[in-house]
Amino acid sequence: NAGVTQTPKFRVLKTGQSMTLLCAQDMNHEYMYWYRQDPGMGLRLIHYSVGEGTTAKGEVPDGYNVSRLKKQNFLLGLESAAPSQTSVYFCASRPSGRGEIHEQYFGPGTRLTVT
Amino acid sequence: RKEVEQDPGPFNVPEGATVAFNCTYSNSASQSFFWYRQDCRKEPKLLMSVYSSGNEDGRFTAQLNRASQYISLLIRDSKLSDSATYLCVVNKAGYSTLTFGKGTMLLVSP
Numbered sequence: 001n002a003g004v005t006q007t008p009k010f011r012v013l014k015t016g017q018s019m020t021l022l023c024a025q026d027m028n029h030e031y032m033y034w035y036r037q038d039p040g041m042g043l044r045l046i047h048y049s050v051g052e053g054t055t056a057k058g059e060v061p062d063g064y065n066v067s068r069l070k071k072q073n074f075l076l077g078l079e080s081a082a083p084s085q086t087s088v089y090f091c092a093s094r095p096s097g098r099g100e101i102h103e104q105y106f107g108p109g110t111r112l113t114v115t
Numbered sequence: 116r117k118e119v120e121q122d123p124g125p126f127n128v129p130e131g132a133t134v135a136f137n138c139t140y141s142n143s144a145s146q147s148f149f150w151y152r153q154d155c156r157k158e159p160k161l162l163m164s165v166y167s168s169g170n171e172d173g174r175f176t177a178q179l180n181r182a183s184q185y186i187s188l189l190i191r192d193s194k195l196s197d198s199a200t201y202l203c204v205v206n207k208a209g210y211s212t213l214t215f216g217k218g219t220m221l222l223v224s225p
Contacts, residue, residue, distance in 0.1 A: 031211055033212070035215075040123075040217065041217065042202075042215050042216060042217035042218060043159070043202070043215040045212055048211065048212060050211050058212065090158055090159070103149075103161045104161075104213060106158035106159050106160070107158060108157070108158055109156075109157075109158055
């Protein structure tokens with residue numbers, strides 16, 4: 001049981017290049033999330049999805065696009081990378097339901113540097 | 116006022132010490148509260164949920180004060196392995212997302 005995996009683990013981009021980060025989960029979770037984490041800023045939500053085919057904007061969506069074509073995958077795209085997008089990107093997932101526990105399971109992160 | 120505020124620390128304590136962290140949240144509609152732990156360069160992981168009546172998990176005790184809108188985490192008998200950043204996390208009823216504080220760093224020394 002792999003949990004939440006992220007591809008790639010590291011990447012260096014030049015300004016203006018594009019790339020896609022892949023998040024995959026094998027826990028049959030409905031909800032998936034993309035965060036970025038910067039020093040002194042904490043975790044900030046970029047986009048999220050509450051089910052296959054749905055996406056929604058988070059706190060810092062500008063410069064990013066997402067797609068959830070399959071339940072187990074959540075893709076984060078950078079169309080034209082900027083140095084301000086240098087960050088660590090975390091994907092997370094959780095089951096749906098109205099339970100009190102909202103534990104999100106995180107992937108190991110992708111370290112992206114834009115030069 | 117920020118949604119979730121924490122003292123960034125670091126808190127430097129010797130092994131065996133008791134240490135407490137506080138966190139304040141701004142939205143009175145918040146319904147669910149958690150502490151996550153994040154090791155250096157690793158992903159966050161759930162440490163414990165925080166219940167209105169307070170709850171304990173081994174050496175860790177969490178308390179919630181709804182009237183003052185703050186959450187606390189107490190760690191007793193600190194271990195070297197407790198060194199990490201502790202994230203205060205809040206959920207609003209009816210929302211699918213969590214709001215994370217920036218974290219409090221704990222360093223436990225021999």
